[in-house]
Structures are given as structure tokens and as C-alpha cells.
Amino acid sequence: MTLSRKAALLLATLSLPFAPAALARTAHNTAHKGSVAPVAAAAPAVPANAPRLLVAIAVDQFSADLFAQYRSHFTGGLGRLQQGAVFPAGYQSHAATETCPGHSTILTGMRPAHTGIIANNWIDQSVTRAKKVVYCAEDETRTAADPKDYVASVGHLLVPTLGERIKAVWPTSRNLAVSGKDRATLMMGGHVIDQGYWWKGSGFTTLEGRAVGPTAVAQNAAVTTTITAGDKPFDLPDWCGARERAVTAGPVTVGTGRFALNAGDANGFRVSPRLDRAVLDLATRLVDEQMLGKGATPDMLSVSLSVTDFVGHGYGTEGTEMCIQLHQLDTALGDFFASLDQRGIDYAVVLTADHGGFDLPERLDQQALPKAQRAGIALLPEALSDKVGATLGLDPKGLILADGPAGDFWVKRDLAPAQKAQVVAAAKAELLADPQVAAVFTADELAATPLPTASPDTWTLLQRARASFYAPRSGDFVVLLQRGVVALPKPGPGYVATHGSPWDYDRRVPMLFWRKGMAGFEQPSPVETVDIAPTLAALIGLNVPAGTFDGRCLDLDAGAGSTCGVTP
Structure with missing residues (x-):
């Protein structure tokens, strides 16, 4: 497999040599077996204290408000992350607080004005097809086999991701991404990605022209078993009881759901906590398959968990549905981190979100917030x-x-x-x-x-x-x-609330960093998601030219300067 012209040009801008994907895979696998790999000449040494695996997790629509509201109940993975560096006032600082722009900032270190990802969709009146709406993660110049489908692509992203930068310096490093959404996988993984998977229909798929690997096939088989059999509702934690209240929004009623799964309902699986766990299970399988974190150079694993967003849109942010989702997310993340611990991997984690969210106006009206209204x-x-x-x-x-x-x-x-x-x-x-x-x-x-x-x-x-x-x-x-006006005039099944505003309930997200042995602290001052890439780059000793990022390195050692002092 050869690099696409766009990917090749992108890597050329980094002024660093890069092996084609097939050679890089062979080199990495050889290196992980202890042999000498054909790495690029004069590749810089990895600092001895650098983690060998970076894990970047985006929880779609996980607002700073939700984090603050539920953090005292987190005892699993989100509880662990609170023992590290906690930045409760992170910002997706731009106005277009949607999935694609938000994900494009996390590992590029650049805002949408530079990533080129201005929204989930935009209109391009110059395209030759009848449909002028362009999706952020499609190649609109190509026609999919199914006329109702599109060709997934990262071509609209104008800048490299951290995983790409790592591979350009250390070609033996791996860059993998998994998500419930294609745009999340592609915006965090980038143009030069070893493996990338996302949910589509009733299982995980990948880019056109690539085969779904055996690990993803095995994960799909496990998912199919669950979908075929159906599943019982989730239990409601005791502390979620206060959230149980039926609310009517247009033709639907929400606020009391438990995510029972009817046999054969693939969409019901997708919009339940089961999908996030399946994404994390696939990530764990890929860690084993690719021996992530076991080589001489650092690997990048991006994981975007989409169900909080599906729940926010379909049920709002304040009902039993969101309470169950966040409890299950915390539990699934705890199991994921435990699996990495069991494998003896030296890894560092950052968790953030692509944007926040706003509850449905009909429930907010019941809470004496009369300014909440639909456009x-x-x-x-x-x-x-x-x-x-x-x-x-x-x-x-x-x-x-x-x-x-x-x-x-x-x-x-x-x-x-x-x-x-x-x-x-x-x-x-x-x-x-x-x-309005x-x-x-x-x-x-x-x-x-x-x-x-x-x-x-x-x-x-x-x-x-x-x-x-x-x-x-x-x-x-x-x-x-205006603040409190939801850009969703008419609610319907699966879509009663949304985000995308310039207000802080959509802009503010948590940013949590953790690594074994890190001194825990909390820094309440505002930071940005564009600060994540330079911080992780410094953590692994990846030197980048000044001005590469819109963001800045954050000191993860409570002011000691030991993190950001790595970079020039």
C-alpha cells in the first residue's frame, strides 16, 4: 500500500522521512520482537522516562457541567483519572461546537480556523453533484457503491495529528484510532493511520480499500451475538433515582429509560452503553494484536466514545438515561485501564470531549429556566x-x-x-x-x-x-x-436536544491526564483542548518547531516544569 498524494504532501511539510505504511508495519512488528528495524536515519532517541503508549480518549458531548455534576459518583476509570492532573475548565474555544470540529482540535493542537473543519457539514456550491452539502469526513469527489452512502475520508483535515507527527519521527510507532463515529476516528487518527475503525450499521468497519482485520472481525462477532440475543435493561444506580421523571418533547417521552435491547436491534445497541464498551473492547484487542506500548518507540491510540452524545441527543442530559450512561462509561473505562495494567504497559492517558451539550428545553422549563427554548x-x-x-x-x-x-x-x-x-x-x-x-x-x-x-x-x-x-x-x-436557544426547532425520536452553540455549556469540557506515579492536582484556570497535543508531545520528548500548535504545553507535575521542559 502506498501513501495517498495528500498524505505524502502532508508528511513532506513535516520535513521528515517516512516509510510507506506496509514498510512501517513490518518495521514496527519486527522491532517489537526485539530485532533491528529499518528505521529512518538519525531518528532521535526516545527519552528513557517517556511512556511507550499514549491513549487519547474523547467522550462525545461530555460537558464540564456533566463532569462536575457526576464526578463524586465516579469510582471506575473516571475516578482513576481524577487522581491525576485535573483541568475542569477545558475549552473547545470556538463557536462551532460540533463533533467534527471538536475532534479536529484534540490531537492536532490547532483550532478549526487552521484545521479547516468548520462544522460537521458545510455547503459547497461548486461540487458537481446535485447534493451541495459536504460532510466533514467524506470525499465528495467520489461516488459510493450505495447511492445513499458516501466515501469516508480524512481529506478535509488540513493539518497533521500527533500520531502522524510521531510516525514521521519514529516510523516504527503505531497510530491507531477507534470510535463509534467515522469522523471521530479520522479526525483523531489523521491521514497516516495504521488502523482505524468505527461503527457502521451493525458492526465496525474501516476505510475503503482496507480490509477489516481479524481482530475487528472477532469483535464484530461478539457484538452480533449480543444483538441477536437481545439484552436486559441496565439497573438504575441508587443515586440516579432523582433523575427519573418522564418528560414529553413533541412526539416522544424521555427521562425514564433503561436501554433494554430487543433481539436483532442493531440501532438499539448503538445508542446504548453497550457500544462504548464494544469500542473499548476493540481497543483492547488491538493493543494485543499490535503489541502497543511494547516497542522501543511510543505508540498512539485514539479512542472516541460516542454514546454520551447519542444519549444527549436522544434523551437529553438530565434523565435516567444519562445517569446510567455515565455510570456504565465509568465502569467500562475502569475495566479498560485495568486491562492495560495487566499487560504491564507504561501508558499515559488524556480524556476530554469534543464539545458539551444542553438539555431539552421541555425539561429545563420544568426546572424554572424559562429562557430555554427551541429556535x-x-x-x-x-x-x-x-x-x-x-x-x-x-x-x-x-x-x-x-x-x-x-x-x-x-x-x-x-x-x-x-x-x-x-x-x-x-x-x-x-x-x-x-x-432569539x-x-x-x-x-x-x-x-x-x-x-x-x-x-x-x-x-x-x-x-x-x-x-x-x-x-x-x-x-x-x-x-x-441567544444563550438557551436550542438550534432544533422540532424534536423527534432520537433527537430531542443538541449542541453547537458558542456558549460555555457547549464550549467547556473536562481535560484529565493520568499516568502511573503522577502527582495528582487540580488546576481550575481555563485551558484549551488545543493544549493536549503539545502536552503529550512534550511527555514523549517529541520536539516540534515553535508555532506548530495553537495550544501550549501544560505542566503535568503541579508546577515543577518537568513536563514542558522537554520541548525547546
């Missing part, structure tokens, strides 16, 4: 097109395009520049007159705004939007809703 349909692009078209005497069909009532909006591309400017101005005026809208920024305003450098808790809405702005993909203007 009105007047904010949808079709309604906005009608109003602006009538004002300017233009055909409203396709005049303004967007993926929902907030975020990036695009104006019809074949308008004359003067007309386009009129549409943007009229849309902005119309939107700002709506009490907090701000509207044009592409020109965002392009003229310097990237923020101050502490993320002090950023203005304009600065938050700027950190998500990448001109070749971003819209002609961006819409930010």
Missing part, C-alpha cells in the same frame, strides 16, 4: 430566503442556504457581487431583529478579525466565531443564537 422556524434558511427575496425582489428559491437555524449561511453563488452584498445585509438585518439571535457576523468581518490569543473564557462572540472561520469553506455569514 423558531423563521430562522431556517427557507424562511429567511422568502423574507429576503421579498424585500429585494429576488427569486427566493435557493437564495440562502444553511444546514439549520444557526451556524454558517451561504448566499446563492451566481448572484452578482452587488446583489450578494445586498442579500447578506438584508439577511443580517432580518436576523438581528429576531429576539445574539449576533450575526459576515465573512468580511470575520476575515478582518485577528485570531484570539487571550484566555478562552474572555473571548467575545466575534472571537469565538473567528476561531471557527476558514474562508474557503465558511459561509457568507454566521448566525449565533
Whole structure:
């Protein structure tokens, strides 16, 4: 197998030699057996005290609020991580608090303005296909075998991940990623990835052109057994009892669920704590298969756990469903760490999230929070097109395009520049007159705004939007809703709540670092997820040029300087 042109160009920018994937795999496996491997010339030595396995875990939609709310009940893996370095005020500092942008920051050390991942989806009116919405983890230039499907790809990510940087310096190192979502696997793994798996349909799959390996096949067989047989509901921990209250949102009722699994229900498996455990079980199997952490150079394992997000969307953040999910997540993580301990691996862990989340307004209304509300349909692009078209005497069909009532909006591309400017101005005026809208920024305003450098808790809405702005993909203007307004006008089965706002309930996430022997401490000052990559790089002695990351190295030894002092 040879590197793709894009991956080859990316590695060339690192100014470091790299062996093709097949050679790297052979070299790594040989090295792990104790033989001399054909590594790149003059590869720097790995510091003797560096961990041999880095494990980066993202818990999708695990907000700082959820962490604070439940942390006293964690006794498993999340309990262990609280014995290390705890940063309860981490920030996904940008405005576009969605899965793809958030995951793109964690191991690149760069914000969406630099990763190019501005959202889960954006509109590109230049693509030749009829569908102009582009998914962040697809190759829109190719057609999938199934017309309802897409070709998964990491091609939209503009920068390398930490795993790629490690492999560029130490070609014998391994870079693996697993998740419940393809975009999480690809944004954390990157372009040069040895193995990457995600859930699709009723089992784990991988990139087109790659075979699902025997380890993933075995994991899929175990999953199939569970799905075929079905499974009993989860027990409700005693401390979850206060969360049990039925709440109606549109056509669905949530708040009392236990995740019983009907026989043959693959989707029911996916949206239950069982999927997170299956992802961690697959990760454990891959540790054994690839002998991760047993070689002379450090390996990178990325794990993204998606069920907290599925539960947040499908049931909200405050019912029995989320309480059960977080208890089961804590337990599964505890078992995963114990399995690494049993294998005698010197590993370091970081756990964070891609974004936070907000509960469904119907339950928040019961808790005397009347400002929680759903976005009105007047904010949808079709309604906005009608109003602006009538004002300017233009055909409203396709005049303004967007993926929902907030975020990036695009104006019809074949308008004359003067007309386009009129549409943007009229849309902005119309939107700002709506009490649910907090701000509207044009592409020109965002392009003229310097990237923020101050502490993320002090950023203005304009600065938050700027950190998500990448001109070749971003819209002609961006819409930010008021705090408490959920960008989901109509709830339905599987989707009663969401995230994606510029407010701190969506921006703030925990950042937890742990390694055996680490002195535990808690640092409450704001930090960013872009600080993770430079911190892990320093931990393994990976020297990178100044200015490589948007983030900074965090001292994991309570101010002693022993972590960040490794890098220049």
C-alpha cells in the first residue's frame, strides 16, 4: 500500500522521512520482537522516562457541567483519572461546537480556523453533484457503491495529528484510532493511520480499500451475538433515582429509560452503553494484536466514545438515561485501564470531549429556566430566503442556504457581487431583529478579525466565531443564537436536544491526564483542548518547531516544569 498524494504532501511539510505504511508495519512488528528495524536515519532517541503508549480518549458531548455534576459518583476509570492532573475548565474555544470540529482540535493542537473543519457539514456550491452539502469526513469527489452512502475520508483535515507527527519521527510507532463515529476516528487518527475503525450499521468497519482485520472481525462477532440475543435493561444506580421523571418533547417521552435491547436491534445497541464498551473492547484487542506500548518507540491510540452524545441527543442530559450512561462509561473505562495494567504497559492517558451539550428545553422549563427554548422556524434558511427575496425582489428559491437555524449561511453563488452584498445585509438585518439571535457576523468581518490569543473564557462572540472561520469553506455569514436557544426547532425520536452553540455549556469540557506515579492536582484556570497535543508531545520528548500548535504545553507535575521542559 502506498501513501495517498495528500498524505505524502502532508508528511513532506513535516520535513521528515517516512516509510510507506506496509514498510512501517513490518518495521514496527519486527522491532517489537526485539530485532533491528529499518528505521529512518538519525531518528532521535526516545527519552528513557517517556511512556511507550499514549491513549487519547474523547467522550462525545461530555460537558464540564456533566463532569462536575457526576464526578463524586465516579469510582471506575473516571475516578482513576481524577487522581491525576485535573483541568475542569477545558475549552473547545470556538463557536462551532460540533463533533467534527471538536475532534479536529484534540490531537492536532490547532483550532478549526487552521484545521479547516468548520462544522460537521458545510455547503459547497461548486461540487458537481446535485447534493451541495459536504460532510466533514467524506470525499465528495467520489461516488459510493450505495447511492445513499458516501466515501469516508480524512481529506478535509488540513493539518497533521500527533500520531502522524510521531510516525514521521519514529516510523516504527503505531497510530491507531477507534470510535463509534467515522469522523471521530479520522479526525483523531489523521491521514497516516495504521488502523482505524468505527461503527457502521451493525458492526465496525474501516476505510475503503482496507480490509477489516481479524481482530475487528472477532469483535464484530461478539457484538452480533449480543444483538441477536437481545439484552436486559441496565439497573438504575441508587443515586440516579432523582433523575427519573418522564418528560414529553413533541412526539416522544424521555427521562425514564433503561436501554433494554430487543433481539436483532442493531440501532438499539448503538445508542446504548453497550457500544462504548464494544469500542473499548476493540481497543483492547488491538493493543494485543499490535503489541502497543511494547516497542522501543511510543505508540498512539485514539479512542472516541460516542454514546454520551447519542444519549444527549436522544434523551437529553438530565434523565435516567444519562445517569446510567455515565455510570456504565465509568465502569467500562475502569475495566479498560485495568486491562492495560495487566499487560504491564507504561501508558499515559488524556480524556476530554469534543464539545458539551444542553438539555431539552421541555425539561429545563420544568426546572424554572424559562429562557430555554427551541429556535423558531423563521430562522431556517427557507424562511429567511422568502423574507429576503421579498424585500429585494429576488427569486427566493435557493437564495440562502444553511444546514439549520444557526451556524454558517451561504448566499446563492451566481448572484452578482452587488446583489450578494445586498442579500447578506438584508439577511443580517432580518436576523438581528429576531429576539432569539445574539449576533450575526459576515465573512468580511470575520476575515478582518485577528485570531484570539487571550484566555478562552474572555473571548467575545466575534472571537469565538473567528476561531471557527476558514474562508474557503465558511459561509457568507454566521448566525449565533441567544444563550438557551436550542438550534432544533422540532424534536423527534432520537433527537430531542443538541449542541453547537458558542456558549460555555457547549464550549467547556473536562481535560484529565493520568499516568502511573503522577502527582495528582487540580488546576481550575481555563485551558484549551488545543493544549493536549503539545502536552503529550512534550511527555514523549517529541520536539516540534515553535508555532506548530495553537495550544501550549501544560505542566503535568503541579508546577515543577518537568513536563514542558522537554520541548525547546
